[in-house]
Amino acid sequence: MARVGIDLGTSNSLISYWNGDSAKLIPNALGDYLTPSAVSMADDGAIIVGQPALDRLITHPERSVASFKRWMGTDHQVKLKGKQWRAEELSAIILKSLKEDAEAFLNEKVTDVVISVPAYFSDPQRKATLNAAHLAGLNVSRLINEPTAAALAHGLEATAEGQFLVLDLGGGTFDVSLLHKFDGVMEICASSGDSLLGGNDFRDALSRFILAKHKLAFESLQSAEKQRILKEATALKKVLTDRAECEYRIEWRQTLLEGRLMRQEVEEVWQPLISRLRKPIERVIRDAGVSTSSIDQIVLVGGASRMPLVRNLVTRLFGRFPLIHPKPDHAIAIGAAIQAALHARDGALDEIIMTDVCPFTLGISAKNAAYTLEEAVMSPIIERNATVPQSREQFYSTVHERQQKIDVAVYQGENLRPSQNILIGRIEVPVPPDKAGHQSIGVRFTYDVNGALEVEVRVMSTGEAHRKVFNNQSGLSEAELERRFAELANIKTAPRDQQENIAIIARAERLYAEHIGESRDEISAILMEFLSSLNSQTLRDVDQLRASFTQKLNAFETGWNSPL
Structure with missing residues (x-):
């Protein structure tokens, strides 16, 4: 059985496999390793995926869509050719295309895969990813955090032991992980990130800057025109990676937009985004309790990490040059395939042990009897960056006279106010009526490497236990999943x-x-x-x-x- 890993990206997606002694990328039908995460509907209703779908964003904007990874875990839908599509379904189309590429290349069926997700993906976003895989006919043996996959790819190649900081700036997300490698063990000490910050945000800011030069507003453009300027800005961003300045000429509405851009002026436009990059880096260093001088290497991965501004930021923060992965777009997919081999206990990787962390704090909404505040606060049970799998228990008591039930509301997030965090689910537990504070419960959280959370609530006086596994919080019921699976199976794709x-x-x-x-x-x-x-x-x-x-x-x- 093939050991397959998938990098399901905002801008591009890749699939790789373990060939017995190393991880290799699999080309798509066009011979490319990178498959743009774009979907379009042809005139006959067939689904078009990848580069042609990306081109059709300009010619057929009402039938095409990209960058839908940012909608994962939400109820956001887009209408294409008369049908409403969720991010899970669109991602499933990409996954299905990658699956077909792998089966054609390997000449065997592909069912079990490891899929990478941003470290800072919330529980609903992770479950949405699992649902997308299910819709594509894939079984996910493991979800792996993207910087963890990058660290695994780098750590396997690096011979030295020590601490490595991995910065992963992709098209739509930014993740940071601190890796400690020692005696055959690769331990993730801390992770952080921003799931709404990536290369596309730099592209968008550049688009608006260029349009402003010609007294045009992005919001006033038609759909096709927006896609056109975004495509041109993407190309310009790449040019400015290698040049200090460049000229542009765009045929636009029967006229010509032209001018010269200096990298320095563009980097000033990007300063607010650079400021956002600093926060996750600083949080990881603080959470891990290490000094910047103790970090042996800083590794940059992700396509957007090529920008000189990102490299200069890291150099200033750490007083040394970062290590640039030779192919930053490929590292995560390579790491995912290595994880697939690890999961299958491949003999070539027997001596490697990989640990990961819970990227978010998990807790419940609770009132503190020591204070007179009526408002409940977040009570952490598993704090962020705890090593997974993890199981911890906290105890709580009733707060009202003759209270007959306790509503255990489970949240994910770092805010003191539960309403500002993500509600994962609830368990309502009956308790014997008694004086306030006389009845108590034990709440145990068990969190696994795939981000599944099991909650057990025990009533201490009766021993009665209530358990629930929160593994489908993406907004789709099992029945809805099966209905959409059947619909996708009947939709034809381009041969x-x-x-x-x-x-x-x-x-x-x-x-x-x-x-x-x-x-x-x-x-x-x-x-x-x-x-x-x-x-x-x-x-x-x-x-x-x-x-x-x-x-x-x-x-x-x-x-x-x-x-x-």
């Missing part, structure tokens, strides 16, 4: 052997939308020529046809890459 044609046609249509005048006419002509040749009964070499068409399209793919 795998047609993916290259779909992708190149979507690219041509996107270039047509981006250009005006003679360029647009030329793109239209070569697209019609390609489609005509593709449908010709005399076609002998489709690969040569695609190569020739691609070469012609390359001449129009200028984007932000204008020379200085």
Whole structure:
């Protein structure tokens, strides 16, 4: 059975496998390792995934969607071709596509996988990820925190022992973990992060900055125009990673937007985001109780970690240069495959022990009899960064005369006020009527490596116990999950052997939308020529046809890459 790991990302997703002595990435139908986390609906109702779906965000914005990972664990829905879609379903489509890529590459069925999630994903977000996997026909043997996966990929390669700080800045999330490696054990000491901060936020800020230069407001744009400027800003962000300045030229509404951008001025625009990056880093150092000088290496992973501003921030904070992972986009998927091999007790990894932590505080809402305050407060039972699996118990007493029941409300979060934290669920426990404070309960929390929480409440005077496992708090009932699973199974996807044609046609249509005048006419002509040749009964070499068409399209793919 294949040992498979998946990095289900906000911008891109990857799948990898353990080949017996190392983890290897699996290419998709287009031969790429990175599959954009984008979904689009074709005219005939077929689902299009990946790069062609990303291109269709510009040409068919009402039928396309991306960056839906940020909706995981919420009731947010998007309408595509007359149907409402949740983030779980859209993520399931990506997972299903990755599954098909792996089965085609490995020539065997893929069922059991390890999936990475941001360390700071809440309980509902983790359960939504599990639901997405279920909808895709996958069994998740383990959810692994993204910086933990990156640390595992780095730790396996690193020969030295010591403390390593892993900073993972992806497209939509930022995670930080402190790893202690010693005597064959890789222990996560502390984790923190921001699940609403990533490379896309830098892209969005840059988009607004460029539009402001031309007295345009992002909110006033049509859907296709918004996607167009976001795509261009993504390309520009990459250019400014390698250059101190660059020029841009955008054909826009029958006119031309052009100008020059300096990296320094753009970094000033990004300063509020950089300030947000500091907080999780400082929290991890504080929670782990270590000094910055005791950290042996700082490792940067995630595609957005390539930005010089991020590297400069880390250098200033720690007084030394960070270690840049050679392929920051790949590290998490590699680590997930290693974890899959560990879970399967692969002989090559017998000597490696990996521990992880609970990223959030788990507790209940309780009143303190020592104070006259009527408002309940958060009473922690398992505090953040406790090693998992973890089991802890706290005791509570009744607060009212003749009280007959206790409502145990379970929360996740760091705020003193329960209302500001995430409600995971409730257990109502009957108690014998008695004087206030005379009846007590023991509340035990047991938290496992996948983020499943079991709560046991014991009435001390009677010994009666009530247990509940909170493992489906994502807003979907089991019946709703099965209904949506059946619906997804009946939806057709574009044939795998047609993916290259779909992708190149979507690219041509996107270039047509981006250009005006003679360029647009030329793109239209070569697209019609390609489609005509593709449908010709005399076609002998489709690969040569695609190569020739691609070469012609390359001449129009200028984007932000204008020379200085």
